Amino acid sequence: xxxxxxxxxxxxxxxxxxxxxxxxxxxxxxxxxxxxxxxxxxxxxxxxxxxxxxxxxxxxxxxxxxxxxxxxxxxxxxxxxxxxxxxxxxxxxxxxxxxxxxxxxxxxxxxxxxxxxxxxxxxx
Numbered sequence: 001x002x003x004x005x006x007x008x009x010x011x012x013x014x015x016x017x018x019x020x021x022x023x024x025x026x027x028x029x030x031x032x033x034x035x036x037x038x039x040x041x042x043x044x045x046x047x048x049x050x051x052x053x054x055x056x057x058x059x060x061x062x063x064x065x066x067x068x069x070x071x072x073x074x075x076x077x078x079x080x081x082x083x084x085x086x087x088x089x090x091x092x093x094x095x096x097x098x099x100x101x102x103x104x105x106x107x108x109x110x111x112x113x114x115x116x117x118x119x120x121x122x123x124x
Contacts, residue, residue: 002026002113004095009118016085016122022078022095022115029073033098035111036069036080038091038120045094047106049080058104062088085122092117 003025012018020036035050049059049069057069068081078095096111 002097002099004097004113004115006093006095006115006118009093009120011121011123012085014086014122014124017081017083018085018120020080020082020093020095020118020120022080024076024078024097026076029071029076029078029097031099031101033100033102033104033110034069034071034078035096035106036078037094037096037106037108038089039094039117040088040091043091045108047108048093050104050106051078052104053101056104058106060106082120085120087122087124090120090122092119 005023008020031053033052036048037045039045051057051069066084070079094117095115097113098111
């Protein structure tokens with residue numbers, strides 16, 4: 001069973017930056033496709049960014065150019081660097097993982113493992 005724990009959320013002002021981290025309870029992240037999702041109050045959960053085992057990435061249009069996903073396989077940590085944050089980025093952010101080969105995907109149903117989330121609040 002893979003356990004994922006997110007950290008790094010908080011409150012920032014419009015234009016600020018945060019870096020989220022997701023630590024996995026496994027020996028290595030190497031074979032995993034990892035992703036970040038978010039859910040704002042009253043809205044469906046949406047994919048933000050993903051990175052495959054080979055390093056291919058995919059981003060939601062709303063964060064392209066502002067967010068960057070990366071991974072440290074040896075330390076089993078996934079990151080999401082978020083720059084130029086806007087109030088619309090306010091949400092609970094979740095880390096997700098799939099231990100099978102897959103193409104980049106921001107679809108929820110492709111990821112069987114999920115963390116509990118970390119809250120991000122951006123004020124204007």
